Amino acid sequence: MKFLWILCASHLFTAACRVSRGGKPPNFVFFVIDDLGIGDLGCFGNTTMRTPAMDKLAAEGVKLTQHIAAAPLCTPSRAAFLTGRYPIRSGMAGRTILGVFIIAASSGGLPTEEVTFAKLAKQHGYSTALIGKWHLGLNCERNDDLCHHPHSHGFDHFYGIPITHLRDCLPGHGTIFINIFVHLPYGHLWIWVATALVLHALGVIAVSRKAVLAAAFLAVVLLACLLLFVLTFPDLNCFLMRNGEVVEQPYTSENLTQKMTREAVQFLERNAGRPFLLFFSFIQVHTALFASPAFKGRSKHGLYGDAVEEVDWSVGKIIETLDRLKLSDDTLVYVTSDNGPHLEEVSDGEMYGGFSGIYRAGKSTNWEGGIRVPAIARWPGVIPANKQIDEPTSNMDLFPTVVKLVGAATPEDREIDGRDLMPLLLGQVERSEHEFMFHYCNAHLNAVRWHPANSTSIWKMFFFTPNFYPENSTGCFHTHICFCTKEYVTYHDPPLLFDLSKDPSESNPLNPENEPLYKDVLRSIREAVARHSLTLTNVPNQLSLVNVVWNPWLQPCCSSPFQLCRCEKDQM
Template structure:
């Protein structure tokens, strides 16, 4: 009926998300870039004056810069799970109740559950072409090595070119092993004394049962030592591999030009899908240790290998932006750049170099919920849709990308689960001036570590920490590695009442408040403790994905591009040797 057409149009406009009304008929595309372990103080646009990042700085100059953008976790695996799903990682089981808070080996059975909904899956259902290039770190298989139940494909990415785990110094020949630090704390003296006692017992003519026990225990100790050695010697072959789709194409991968190769892959994806809506998630392997830089970038910075790596990351960002401009896609594409958590501060190379980033004025770094561990770069760029040069000092989260991207794509936010992120577009476009996050909760593995409160009609920003790690980068005697054991006793100090800071006045968290220095201390802490209790009561129990059982090596899950007898070695990546011809390298 012709007379019914106008009412129908009006109804459809009312039902559209507010952020979609200004977009026109076409759907926007997305380029989401996440650098691994990048410090907020590493970038020129966040105050660094000695490390050159002109391409990233230009993104901030022409877009919106967030100064209080927060990772949902200070560790890779849970932080990325939260980013993909818009939910605190404890809701998906991607937070550990034990020692190890991230996946270490590829033949483990844990991972992001299939039941979780990622923004990639939603956009794929909306007709988007989707790709993940770089680091995954959300698990791989469940029952056998070919089921790939946690693979990026299962979670909505049409194309995957990258590594399923994380980049470690073990993946770089001649860089040593992260496990050496663990072995340095093994009580070798006690073990040798025990072994000596067992040998003495065996040779002293003890009873047959005692001699058998001594022999068995001695054999067990020697076998364990042998297994540890084998684990280190074979780690790179079994865990440092490159995949294209579901195929292992390089094992172990050659890191030297890997950033350039992945940049070339990203450029190809953009060129191949320039006429359709797309989602590109470029998940950098860098600047996670062990560090590597392509030959053309070595010695290009004033900060050693670490600075060279940041320089190459910046170059990659520039190549992607030049490609968007060449394809006339800049006005159609929302570009986002961040880090998954704060910088790694404590690792020293086998050559004695300190490999770490810079947290700026903020305290500590990766693996802690001090501001340096969770406050990360947050840059949004979208000419014509977002203002240029805007700076926002409101609490935001990497979980906010989920509802923001889903709404912009014209899809619906899942209503059958709790989504902790909030749509950022009203804040970015200046339609509102306050963040929707009144309370934010900071986890150390699966333990609620801290609460942030931004009261309505107040400029104060309160943060309460219930415990803090007994860890300092210059002294690792209490805990051999931050990733392993800092969230549980005896490696933490509990605070009752909690440590309280007003970040609006003390962003460096240098002076905890007390009833003597803050008259409303008890009422402020009371509100935050009540909020924490209410939040914890609202977290529904789910199967934990980072248990010891899920962490253990399972031979039947081991990805291998050849037989295990050949130590899983191959080079099938067609990008080898062609990158420099495809992508111009230029350091500004």
């Protein structure tokens, strides 16, 4: 006991004392903004977007300038955030072009065997809530078993959407599914069938009558299925849940952020007398974009800027609530994005994505613009104010950070890839524990980052890169997303190498001819990859074709299917 009091005399151990000296462990409020770019916040250099609430948090806390998402897409990044593990370890990394869940009635999801920080916090007396986007699965065998639901992963309360906000959920914004359909295996089949029929009708080619009938039938069935799916998608997939109940189907996006902010405030008010963990997972600023009437048309950056400024307002309202309840000094607040901005999303000729700053590319790529995300941490009186940390950190680091602060034991039966952030935040250490970071494109190892000990260099080596050609709107821009399979990438032998400490925009690839250390770096990275590979085990692929397709028996429906699954039980 005397030793603990000696530690408490030092400012560096304030956080440890709060837990060990009979005081309460901290509360947690985590904000994850969907598809926000690192260049979208004023505290990260934006001079035209108004983000006063998040800028104030940065001034009162620590800004992390090399905070890396464990994946460049929503589903795997969020799985890594909650579990502290690379998504390939949990099966949340796809092996085909699909890297996320896009259908609510699919059977894949975050396995119940995975341990989230919410689950451990709940076991240690915390009230836990997830407000907003989940995107990690829903049901397994029935439409109400909720095996992948937030309730199964440690969240007492859930108010939000189970998949993601797509343009299909916003009337008049078109569909993503025709584009995805033609890029799936055999997706071009209907195009070839239709072309063959036209050429046959023109007399260019001769086809037997049976073949013509069979081809025509196949083309009609494929197109009818696609049309039916597109027409019914909003009713079947765009719904809002409170806990296990569907309360609005399809939802109206316009006031979603307002409603979710109100829900978060009410959660804080209900739990002001006990430890709590609130994960506010914003639906904005994912496309299709929306903003409430109070924010629409206010920014200098169109609807995207309106959405960012509404998110900032929401963050501010929740911080105001913490202040009003006198909880700010006892709460660790964290703000980040799940991945970079969606630069390839174009609608009616207008680009909808955010800003990556000086960094290359955006969402769905492992270029820095796709995985280097804004991050802020604030804990008044514990974490120093107005501090900047330029060491590599990860969104996986929140898992071990929460585990230690709540006094839980780190699971020893699995690999944990995150590292406790508190020593860096408190200034106890200057170097990150992340020497190597492995960047996956779905389930394919795409790149490796190496921050050698006693070196300022941060090497990043690419084994392949996406066909990303924004200057002529081909490659990723043609498909609206960068895919990982061989037909959409370029392999490099020898691999591309960058030194991010000198070339953060990844503009000048190094090679054995212009970098004397190239061979040594390549050897060290390959040795690290070999060691990393030994820690991987075979797990079921949650994003396999079987696990992502629509299963009618898993379809949530708040009314009779004959009533088109429509309801409005949750109005403001």
